[in-house]
Amino acid sequence: MTYRLSDEQIELRRIVRELAEEQIAPRAAEIDATAEFPWDLKELLARQDLLGTAVPAAYGGTELDGVGQAIVAEEIARADATTSLIPIVQKLGSLPILLAGSDEQKDRFLPRLASGEWLAAFGLSEASAGSDVSALRTRARRDGDDYLLSGSKRFITHGSIANLVIIFALTDPSAGGRKGMSAFIVEHVVFKYGYMVNHNAFSRGKRARDFTAVLPLAELPEATPTRAALGATGLVLVRRGDLVYALKETCSHAGGPLAEGQLEGDTIICPWHSSAFRLADGAVRHGPATSREVAYAARINGDQVEVQGPR
Amino acid sequence: MTYRLSDEQIELRRIVRELAEEQIAPRAAEIDATAEFPWDLKELLARQDLLGTAVPAAYGGTELDGVGQAIVAEEIARADATTSLIPIVQKLGSLPILLAGSDEQKDRFLPRLASGEWLAAFGLSEASAGSDVSALRTRARRDGDDYLLSGSKRFITHGSIANLVIIFALTDPSAGGRKGMSAFIVERDTPGFSAPRVEHKMGIRGSPTAELLLEDARVPAANRLGEEGEGFKIAMATLDRSRVAIAAQAVGIAQGATDYALAYAAQREQFGEPVAELQGIQFMLADMASQTEAARHLTYAAAAAVDAGAPDLAYLTSSAKLVAGDTAMRVTTDAVQVLGGYGFITEYPVERMMRDAKITQLYEGTQQIQRLVIARQLLRRAGVARSKTS
Structure with a gap:
């Protein structure tokens, strides 16, 4: 076993560190103070092909290995934790599709996520289902060719800005959370109250x-x-x-x-x-x-x- | 030795707790969000005679014993750390006068501080003189019956709102900080004295932390505390006593976080039962409660040692501040953990308590300085020469 970074990984670290030091670190204090999502840095990371590192090349991703993906998150977080969540949550929201998506679903969604055109989020937690995931209560009822989803999610990182959210909901409540739960790709979710956004704004003294x-x-x-x-x-x-x-x-x-x-x-x-x-x-x-x-x-x-x- | 609170202390605790729960706790989130000094609560505490607890009755104070003063700080901090600084800093700014003031100075200033009509502050730290107090550079030059003070102070709690600030300045720079420093009572309307800047902070956000500027500020010699050159001694004697109040504040913050986490765990259901039924949560709550209790008793012991004028009182007050500050940080961090994601958002008070707790590890001597004080006492007791630290 060779336990050292490859030349490519070392070069990746150098490039991401330089990018983070020069263009992300100077924005960190302001992002914290204003509690505003750094759309400019999302665009920067997309341009630098850093939002599709977990996605295979066939779907437009850069297909880094796990250590490479860790290096990207680590070096961005070294400059600003908020900004590091952009690739981290992009991966979190892409993984269910990568792991369980049909070819059709992969074709339809992965290229837009890999390019950073779309942002993804992961909608699992609910107010009463935190550590106890299986206690979730959001329902999905079959209705012809559709499902009707009802319920609410809480603490969804990027939930208010994502173009798609993976929503977990009960299709068979009688089977309980572990066996009766299904996952759905929900596009363009509009979160009515923008909960975290408003919360952050208030905590920074904005009214x-x-x-x-x-x-x-x-x-x-x-x-x-x-x-x-x-x-x-x-x-x-x-x-x-x-x-x-x-x-x-x-x-x-x-x-x-x-x-x-x-x-x-x-x-x-x-x-x-x-x-x-x-x-x-x-x-x-x-x-x-x-x-x-x-x-x-x-x-x-x-x-x-x-x-x-x-x- | 009777190791229990007196009936008066128990009654004091009951009264202050009730006051804090009813009138201070409901204001805490807003004080934190707006970062505005709670003038209404200052008036409330003044009306309740809680700003002169360290001042003798002869000067209009309520003359509580050290444990009583600790109880006041603790119970207010349990509801809101910012508000607890009102009595704490009032005492910090009054102590130099109590310890080194002339009768005339005591007559002139203590009644107004005891009643809460005036606020006091303690102006020791400078931008380049934090832990290294003796590096301070503010100068005081004699000019007839006055002194002209010039320099700047930083991180002065309540510096921008106090009616008087105890300013430490070099009267004899050639003698260095330890021997060349003197202490002055500087009143707010002194020409050349201003507070140009207030810091933006992580915690205790409603308590203004100011930069003070002295531009040939003219201070009457009658406002000098003690003799020239006694400033360092006055500063250290003050801090040796005042830091008990920070320990008490830390205990209060820890108790507030423990109480909130306990109540939350009892009603938050996961896995079909309140999370308080889960042993993983119970162990955290047990650690939080027992560590807070330990910090409290060390704090009371230190407060009693100050009352007794014990020769090693600094050993106990530094130990109390060290233990209580670290406890507050650990306990509030655990409280956030007990609340999970809810603990991380401003809708619940524990994230504020965690941010407030951090300062108790920093001000009135960092935890590292407390260790130095403790170690010096240990070495002195053991008869070890202090070639480097003296």
Whole structure:
């Protein structure tokens, strides 16, 4: 066994390091401060044929070996971790097609991913299915020649900018996550709330636009246990006495409220910031709000809850 | 020795915790996001008599013992590290006056600091004099009944908002930093004194960290603390005592992260049960809780040693800051881990706590400087000559 880099790998490292030092490192602080995706660097990496390193030459890729691909990610990350995710996530979203795609699917998608014309993402995680992948609840129902997918995904890197997302969904819920799950190539996914984008913008001191959202507040009978409340889907707010609960989706599964707040006068007081967010979550899903990240005040008004952005 | 909190200390903890949970915790995320100093919470703490805890009653303070002061810092930091710096830095800026001030200086300044009417800051660090304090270059030249101070200070917590800053400057450069340094009370409206810049930081973002500029700032000789040449001694005596508060802050941050992670683990379900039922999570929570407890008790012991004027108090205060700071960093990092991906986003408070924790390993002496202080005490006890470190 020869344990050393080949001359080609050494040359690859030199080239990528030089590129990263000269054109990526100087952008790193600004990318961090503005929390904006570096489209210019995506174009740069595409031009340099660094987004198709995992794709066979037959589909327009550069077909580097595994060590070569690692060198590319490593040298870019040395300058800027955000930018290194561009080739890393491109590979993550291409791998399901490489591993399980039909020839037709490979022909259709891989060239556009290898060239960097399209970005790919990998849609597995859900709010309640993180480490426990098999707990995922997104459904796919056959409908003639199509499937109808319903559910939600969370923490999907590049999910808001990818041209295709590999979505994992249950085709046979009775078989459970491990055996009843299928994978789909979903094109042009539009993520309504741009979750991570808005989140990052807020964390850097930018303010999303002010908003007020209103959603209905259901009265919960005194005797009803909160976990069994309402057969509603989506997130609902319910009130019992002077407590307000945010309940998620199918409550029978949830095992309790996502959040609760104390009602004082017409104001919901949440013990923690995140509880306020969860209450606000409902407003975003049901109302005109564009970012749940800016909502932190919720107020009872008659039989409705008003959720307000900052000032 | 009675090794338990007194009834008064327990009651103090209850009161401050309630105040912090109800009025400070709900503001923490916004303070972090906007990086604005929480003036409303400064007023709240002043009204609650929590800014003069280190000041004797004769000067309007509440004169808490060291453990009581640590409890105040800890309980506020459990809710928000930025806000905990309000009493902590007030004490840091008051200590030089308490330790070396004349009666006249104490009469003049302490009541306003104890009431919270004025804020204090501690101006020691410079761009080129961080861990190497004695390398400082700010000069103070005698001019009649005044001194003219010139130079710049950096990383001065609350430097831009304080009504007075204790400025350390060389009165005798030929004697070097250790023997040629003096300490001055510099009031905000002093001509030639300004705060041109505030840093952008990773944590404690609502607490302004300022660069201070002294351009022949005219300071009355009546504002000099102690004699000329006593500045280094005053600075070290202050830091030997003040760093207990940083240890307490670190304990509070760690406790806040532990409490949040525990509550989260109890309600987050994966694999059909709350993740708190998983042993992998339980072990993390157990480490977080026990390490925080250990840091807390070392911090209280150090606070008690300061009260007692123990000759080796620096040994204990440095040990407490070293252990508590590292604990805060480890525990908050683990708290993010317990929350998984949710821990990484600003919707939950633990990523803020992790960013806030880092500073406790850096300010009022880096962890490496604490080790130097501890080692010097060890060597002194063992009778080892200190040829290089003295």
